[in-house]
Structures are given as C-alpha cells and as structure tokens.
Amino acid sequence: MKLQTLLSYLHDFTIYSGENPTITSIEMDSRKVTKGALFICIKGFTVDGHAFASQAVANGAVAVIAERYVNVPVPVILVRDSKRAMAVLADAFYGQPTHKLHLIGVTGTNGKTTTTHLIEQIFRKAKKKTGLIGTLYTKIGDETYEVQNTTPESLVLQKTFKQMVDAGVDVAMMEVSSHALHMGRVHGCDYDVAVFTNLTQDHLDYHQTMEEYRLAKGLLFAQLGNRFDHTRPKFAVLNNDDSSSEQYKRMTAATIITYGIETESDIMAKAIDITPSGMVFTIVTPTEEAQMQTKLIGRFNVYNILAATAASLASGVSLSTIVEAIGEIQGVPGRFETVDEGQNFTVIVDYAHTPDSLENVLKTIREFAKRNVYVVVGCGGDRDRTKRPIMAQIAVQYADVAIFTSDNPRSEQPEAILQDMEDGVRGQSYVSIVDRKEAIRYAIHQAQAGDVILIAGKGHETYQIIGEQVLHFDDRLVAREAIKEREVSC
Numbered sequence: 273m274k275l276q277t278l279l280s281y282l283h284d285f286t287i288y289s290g291e292n293p294t295i296t297s298i299e300m301d302s303r304k305v306t307k308g309a310l311f312i313c314i315k316g317f318t319v320d321g322h323a324f325a326s327q328a329v330a331n332g333a334v335a336v337i338a339e340r341y342v343n344v345p346v347p348v349i350l351v352r353d354s355k356r357a358m359a360v361l362a363d364a365f366y367g368q369p370t371h372k373l374h375l376i377g378v379t380g381t382n383g384k385t386t387t388t389h390l391i392e393q394i395f396r397k398a399k400k401k402t403g404l405i406g407t408l409y410t411k412i413g414d415e416t417y418e419v420q421n422t423t424p425e426s427l428v429l430q431k432t433f434k435q436m437v438d439a440g441v442d443v444a445m446m447e448v449s450s451h452a453l454h455m456g457r458v459h460g461c462d463y464d465v466a467v468f469t470n471l472t473q474d475h476l477d478y479h480q481t482m483e484e485y486r487l488a489k490g491l492l493f494a495q496l497g498n499r500f501d502h503t504r505p506k507f508a509v510l511n512n513d514d515s516s517s518e519q520y521k522r523m524t525a526a527t528i529i530t531y532g533i534e535t536e537s538d539i540m541a542k543a544i545d546i547t548p549s550g551m552v553f554t555i556v557t558p559t560e561e562a563q564m565q566t567k568l569i570g571r572f573n574v575y576n577i578l579a580a581t582a583a584s585l586a587s588g589v590s591l592s593t594i595v596e597a598i599g600e601i602q603g604v605p606g607r608f609e610t611v612d613e614g615q616n617f618t619v620i621v622d623y624a625h626t627p628d629s630l631e632n633v634l635k636t637i638r639e640f641a642k643r644n645v646y647v648v649v650g651c652g653g654d655r656d657r658t659k660r661p662i663m664a665q666i667a668v669q670y671a672d673v674a675i676f677t678s679d680n681p682r683s684e685q686p687e688a689i690l691q692d693m694e695d696g697v698r699g700q701s702y703v704s705i706v707d708r709k710e711a712i713r714y715a716i717h718q719a720q721a722g723d724v725i726l727i728a729g730k731g732h733e734t735y736q737i738i739g740e741q742v743l744h745f746d747d748r749l750v751a752r753e754a755i756k757e758r759e760v761s762c
Contacts, residue, residue, distance in 0.1 A: 359456060379449070568603065646672065
C-alpha cells in the first residue's frame with residue numbers, strides 16, 4: 273500500500289505532500305523493522321519509541337509516524353496521538369479484518385478466559401472455524417501462538433485478525449482487559465457481541481478507584497456503536513446479578529441480553545446441583561429450556577456458562593448445540609485444574625488472584641471437601657497493595673490451613689508483600705513461607721486422606737517474576753513433583 277493511500281485514512285495529522293513510498297509492513301518495535309516498513313513511535317511507560325526512529329530507518333523503515341520531530345532521512349508524519357493513529361493505520365493496512373469476522377469480546381474481572389473458551393467450543397460444535405485471543409494464547413483454528421498481554425496492542429490485534437480472515441475463520445472471541453480499553457488498544461475492533469462477566473476489586477494500582485475501573489470496562493459497551501443495523505445487529509450481554517450492569521445498560525445502544533441466577537433475566541440457571549464431579553442445572557431462555565450437564569464445578573462457572581450461552585444464542589447458535597458442547601468440555605488450563613498422581617487427597621490449581629475469585633473458589637471447595645482445606649496463596653508485586661490483607665482474610669476465613677507465599681514479587685521484596693498480607697490477619701492462624709516451591713511442598717506433605725489443597729494465583733502461568741528475572745515456574749509441575757517425592761519418602 274502506498275504511504276499517501278494509507279495516510280488518507282488518518283484525518284488528524286500534519287499535512288504531508290512529500291515522497292510516496294510503498295509500505296510493506298507497519299512496526300512499533302524498531303528491532304522488527306524490515307525494508308519498506310512504516311515505523312510508529314510509541315511512548316511507553318519505560319521506553320519512548322521516538323528514541324529508536326534512527327535505528328528503525330537503519331533497518332529499512334521508509335517513513336515514520338511520530339508525535340514530535342525526529343531527525344531521520346525519510347518522511348516523518350506528525351500526529352497528536354501515535355497510539356490512536358496506529359489503531360487507524362493498522363485497521364486500514366490489514367483491510368479492516370474485523371468487518372469480515374463475527375467478533376465477540378468478553379470483559380470483566382473474573383471469568384474471561386473460561387467464558388471465551390466455552391464460546392470457542394460452542395462454535396466449534398456448531399461447525400464454525402474459530403479464532404481466540406486471550407490470557408493463555410492466541411489460537412487460529414487448531415494452531416496456537418504465545419501472547420504477551422491478555423489483549424495485545426492494536427497493531428498486533430489487527431495483524432492477528434487479518435491472519436484469521438486469511439485462514440477462513442468465521443467467529444473470533446477475545447478477552448478484553450480494562451487496561452486495553454483504557455489505553456485504546458481495541459480501537460477499530462468492530463465487535464458484534466460484548467460480554468460482561470463481573471466486576472470486583474482488581475487493578476487499582478492502575479485505575480486508582482473502583483469507579484474508574486468500572487468506567488474502563490464500560491468502554492467496551494459504549495464502543496459497540498450507536499447505529500442500528502438490521503443486517504448486523506449488536507448485542508450487549510450483561511450479568512444481571514452484578515450491579516455494574518445497570519451502568520453498562522445506559523452506556524450502550526446495542527440490544528441487551530441479560531443473564532443471572534438471582535435476578536430475573538433473559539437467560540437463567542435454575543435448580544443448580546453441584547457435586548465434586550460436575551454440575552447439573554436447568555437453563556431457561558425466553559423461548560425454551562434444557563438440562564445442562566457439565567464437568568465444570570462451582571457457582572462461578574454457572575455464570576460463565578450463562579454468559580457463553582447468551583453470547584452464542586445472540587450469534588444464532590441453537591440451545592441444543594450449546595448444551596451438547598458444554599457437556600463435552602473437560603476444563604480450561606489453570607482454572608480449577610486438578611493435579612492427579614493417584615494420591616488420596618485433592619490438589620487444585622487455579623488462577624484466582626483477586627479477593628472475589630479466591631472466595632468463589634474456596635467456597636466451591638467447601639461444598640465438597642470431606643476434611644481439611646489448605647490454600648497456598650500470594651499477591652503480586654508492583655500491583656494493588658490494598659487487596660493483600662483482604663486476600664489473606666479470605667484465605668484464613670475459608671481454609672483450615674492458610675499458607676502465604678510469593679506470587680510474582682517483581683521489584684518488591686517478597687517479605688514485604690507477605691507483611692502486607694499478614695497485617696490483615698494478625699492474631700489468627702496462618703503459615704508464611706516465602707519460597708513458593710517450599711510452600712507447595714509444605715501443603716502437600718501435610719495433607720491427609722480426603723484433604724483438599726488449593727494452589728491459587730498463578731494457574732496456567734509457567735513463570736515467576738523475581739526482580740528483573742523471569743524464571744520457569746509451573747504450580748502444576750511443582751505439585752506433581754512434591755506428590756511423587758512424598759510417595760517415595762513414605
């Protein structure tokens with residue numbers, strides 16, 4: 273695409289009438305620039321792309337988008353906001369790929385990963401080719417790719433959507449984080465269905481207040497657009513049992529579909545029966561009802577199933593197909609995932625890293641635990657400090673043995689993080705073990721027949737961030753090793 277053609281999509285830039293090179297790619301990382309690239313200077317939290325413009329040109333960039341003048345021997349197009357410009361340019365360069373996909377976005381504090389995976393399996397059962405973008409990976413059909421963020425930057429997103437279109441994907445579903453919404457990463461994404469799971473305390477290190485956090489999530493629904501299109505209707509799927517939904521109803525012009533358990537809703541779950549091996553409940557829609565059987569466990573997973581069902585019904589999938597797909601799902605990595613080496617006690621690994629998610633998982637375990645419940649839990653460094661004593665309180669309240677340990681301490685001292693947790697439970701019973709591996713070993717070596725151990729906070733993650741080091745660490749592998757070690761010692 274010629275530079276002048278690409279710039280015609282950009283209505284907010286310094287008038288440019290110079291050279292007109294062919295643009296073969298767009299990059300925001302100078303190290304990835306090849307001959308013919310358009311380089312976009314992005315100011316990040318720690319790195320300013322303007323400082324790398326010369327390097328980008330040396331690597332082959334033929335034009336630069338910048339917020340201020342940079343001294344390079346190629347055309348420089350000045351814009352007020354390079355991130356906004358990048359979203360527009362990426363959308364245009366890759367042929368506006370989300371216009372060619374049925375796109376479902378899922379936002380909320382908890383449940384995004386599970387809900388998107390449920391939706392993916394439902395559409396696969398409906399014989400549609402799917403694409404998925406989220407915390408675990410990006411997936412196009414059966415191929416998976418590693419990701420850096422839950423919701424990538426707009427440039428990466430649009431390139432990924434183009435790959436999906438080229439691969440013949442019909443339906444794409446993605447997790448949409450509050451950071452991505454606030455930073456404008458999803459500008460240009462033409463969503464057909466937006467789903468809200470729930471809102472509880474998280475990311476206050478970034479958003480500062482719950483109201484700002486709530487507003488950031490609401491951007492997904494406001495950005496569904498204000499136009500009614502009979503041929504391509506938009507839907508907002510909202511959790512009617514969460515009070516934030518009332519605000520989101522006012523923020524969107526899209527057709528609203530509600531789901532819930534307690535509050536009268538369009539899609540409801542009734543007669544819920546939870547067992548250690550799964551759940552059975554009646555799912556009720558405005559036109560029909562059916563019995564839903566699933567291997568997933570927990571009231572929180574009932575909500576995830578309702579959200580996925582509502583999004584799929586809005587997208588034209590039959591209830592019978594949805595019920596069949598949900599019944600076949602085994603689980604999602606790192607979400608209430610059991611570690612089974614034949615031991616006579618239960619070990620569960622879960623991503624629960626917020627007060628609400630930890631409470632939900634522990635309450636669920638309490639419903640089927642026959643004996644003692646252990647929880648191994650920590651809090652991340654350089655993140656919301658106010659939730660640390662709350663997490664500790666929940667751990668002590670719902671577990672018989674609460675073991676506090678490191679999560680991803682990052683630049684903070686692990687001992688200081690544990691101190692913040694302990695401040696919430698002074699005078700109560702708990703164990704603090706800084707080394708996460710040793711904390712997991714301790715729980716497994718203490719457990720008796722019939723006990724349940726929850727290892728919370730990291731779930732699917734296969735790393736631990738200590739200082740500037742990213743070290744390999746997988747709760748599931750550590751737990752397996754500890755179980756085998758215990759068996760040998762016995």
